[in-house]
Amino acid sequence: MKANKALALAAAALIAAGAYYVTREKAPATTVENALLYPGLIDHLNDSRSIAIGGADGAFTLARDGERWSVTERDGYPARGELARAVLVQLADLRIRERKTSKPENYAALGVTDDVAAGSETRRVTVRTGDGGVLADLIVGNVRQAKGLESPGHYVRRAGESTALLVEGDLELATRRNDWMDTQVIDLPVERVRRVTITHPEKRPVVVSKTDPTQQLFALHEAPEGYEARSSAVTSSIGGLLLDVRFEDVAAVKRIEGLVPRTIVEVQTFDGLVATLEQYDVKDQNFIKFDFAFNPDLVFVSPAAAAATQPDAAKPPAPVPTIKPANEVQAEIEALTKKTAPWVYALADYKVRIIDKKIEDLIKSKTPSTPTPEPIERMGKEAP
DSSP: OHHHHHHHHHHHHHHHHHHHHHHHHHOGGGOOOOOBSSTTGGGGGGGEEEEEEEETTEEEEEEEETTEEEEGGGTTEEOOHHHHHHHHHHHHHOEEEEEEEOOGGGHHHHTOOSSOOTTOOOEEEEEEETTSOEEEEEEEEEEEOOOTTOOOEEEEEETTOOOEEEEESOOOOOOOGGGGSOOEEEOOOGGGEEEEEEEOTTSOOEEEEOSSTTOOSOEEESOOTTEEESOHHHHHHGGGTTTTEEEEEEEEGGGGTTOOOSEEEEEEETTSEEEEEEEEEETTEEEEEEEEEEOGGGOOOOHHHHHHTSTTOOSOOOOOTTOOOHHHHHHHHHHHHHHHTTEEEEEOHHHHHHHTOOHHHHEEESSTTSOOHHHHHHHHHHOO
16 A cells, blocks of 8 residues: 555656756746856856857957957957957856747847847857867857846847857957947047148148137138128038047058058148048048148247247246147157047048048128139139
């Protein structure tokens, strides 16, 4: 009697255990795994040599050389190493929270399909060692927003595996290539700018300038006889050409070898910095090459400062706030040259529109009866 009862209890336990495992397999949405998505990855992060990222905006590769990261598809332009290192740590920290589905027809709802559709949030990240070994290969789908005290979640699928998972943890994985680079080229405050000259072949140059750092507006020079500036605001916008300059694309300087610039811009500052921009057409893009130099003759000396050099001067005047000391300007030029000399940059359209300005874009007739188009073309060809 007791033996039969024991056998019955054992059979019931086996049935219950079987039911548990079947339920676990058929109800993955409620199973909490709490296991690392890539066990042991944290111990091999120093072996990583590349991170390939693909998404709806295209694919690119971050390559590692020691502590330096670069973008392979942009001639090795420096990448933001702190972001690359952060992604590696985040991948190593991801934990499985739930198994979701193994049916391919359900992948699209979670954003974990193999094909990346236009407008999709699906991304794929592959981390490799120097010899091509794969440390992680993950299809990253939709974000599951955190509720209450929950951690953020992501729907993912390990490449080559059928089961989609909900994982827990941060994963900042931008798919725009430029998000992985510092895109700022230069940020030169308008207050420092003294003179801007835009030179187009066979055209009268565009010249705007200020005589004093305290002036707010730039004046237009070299206007043809009978014409004047159309708008002081438009004229003065040229002085802001080098304010917060960021690139849309970048390439090695070798891309412009043998080419002739179609536009040359020179920007002079009140503290002696001279920036020269050369604009080149490269296939269907135009790129800008930057050069920087120091000219002590351009350093602004205020009338008060000039008077202070006289023998009977009472005391030296206060320095002009926008005038940097020569040693600081020279250090700035050295840093800018080191940063920009190996590269050419495709700039935002609104910056290109300033570079493309011609004298006829900036002037109007002083008298309504004076025609504008025809004389300007002739005068442009006669200009030195």
